[in-house]
Amino acid sequence: MLMNMKELLKVAQKNQFAVPAFNIGSGQILTAVVQSAEAMQCPVILAIHPDELSFLGDSFVESCKAEANAAKVPMVIHLDHGGSFEQVMRAIQCGFTSVMIDGSHLSYEDNIEITKKVVGAAHPIHISVEAELGTIGTTGTSAEGGASEIIYTDPKLAKDFVAKTGIDTLAVAIGTAHGIYPKGMKPKLRLDLLKEIRDVVMVPLVLHGGSSNADEEIAESVKIGISKINISSDVKAAYYKKVREVLKDNEGWYEPNAIYPPCIAAAREVIEFKMNLFNAVDKVKLYK
Numbered sequence: 001m002l003m004n005m006k007e008l009l010k011v012a013q014k015n016q017f018a019v020p021a022f023n024i025g026s027g028q029i030l031t032a033v034v035q036s037a038e039a040m041q042c043p044v045i046l047a048i049h050p051d052e053l054s055f056l057g058d059s060f061v062e063s064c065k066a067e068a069n070a071a072k073v074p075m076v077i078h079l080d081h082g083g084s085f086e087q088v089m090r091a092i093q094c095g096f097t098s099v100m101i102d103g104s105h106l107s108y109e110d111n112i113e114i115t116k117k118v119v120g121a122a123h124p125i126h127i128s129v130e131a132e133l134g135t136i137g138t139t140g141t142s143a144e145g146g147a148s149e150i151i152y153t154d155p156k157l158a159k160d161f162v163a164k165t166g167i168d169t170l171a172v173a174i175g176t177a178h179g180i181y182p183k184g185m186k187p188k189l190r191l192d193l194l195k196e197i198r199d200v201v202m203v204p205l206v207l208h209g210g211s212s213n214a215d216e217e218i219a220e221s222v223k224i225g226i227s228k229i230n231i232s233s234d235v236k237a238a239y240y241k242k243v244r245e246v247l248k249d250n251e252g253w254y255e256p257n258a259i260y261p262p263c264i265a266a267a268r269e270v271i272e273f274k275m276n277l278f279n280a281v282d283k284v285k286l287y288k
């Protein structure tokens with residue numbers, strides 16, 4: 001069931017759960033996400049970052065579309081951190097049903113301008129748009145990057161930004177960073193700030209950099225009103241840990257269908273843990 005983000009998150013927002021957005025990155029991770037979504041009856045977002053799209057090629061989006069159309073679970077194909085108007089247009093052409101335009105590093109006015117331009121092009125063809133205000137941090141370990149200094153989202157500006165741009169979802173910066181936190185780096189989510197933003201912004205809110213944060217804080221953010229949480233590193237880390245183990249234990253192996261099934265299972269364990277944490281399990285019935 002392929003849909004856009006607005007339709008997908010309307011139900012999540014109303015029923016206080018967050019839909020997980022998993023960065024796909026490879027065919028095996030797509031398999032893991034789709035299998036888990038069906039098994040857990042959990043709506044999912046297939047997120048693809050421009051670097052991932054360059055690696056996978058545009059034709060990979062066709063596989064995502066085929067999976068989403070065949071699935072009985074609501075799915076969105078979402079461009080993560082679109083960096084320019086042109087990148088977003090390419091994604092729409094490929095069949096993404098939702099795009100992010102990330103102008104968070106620009107001035108406030110320029111962020112509004114580029115976001116408005118994307119909304120103007122996307123909305124007439126029913127593609128949803130996510131934008132970001134404030135900056136997500138970086139741990140230096142992920143492809144998504146991020147800012148070395150986190151700028152927390154200002155609630156007043158957030159309200160103004162949503163009104164001026166007409167976006168469907170807003171990514172907020174409340175203290176998370178992309179990637180896995182190195183030892184000694186302790187993220188502290190500003191849940192008080194999230195409440196302030198939630199009080200004045202009506203569109204669904206998105207949490208980036210959701211990997212390796214404290215589970216209690218993530219669960220609390222869902223209760224407060226986060227409707228989409230991006231997970232990339234946690235799934236990939238579990239998957240490749242298993243890949244390394246399998247190859248080490250079976251030096252002569254070279255058949256993908258022997259090597260990858262236990263790795264897909266390892267990814268699924270993390271995926272399904274997150275689905276539970278986000279209160280998103282067994283929510284497919286709400287879309288009927």
Ligand SMILES: [Zn+2]
Nearest residue numbers: 144208209230
């Ligand atoms: Zn992100």
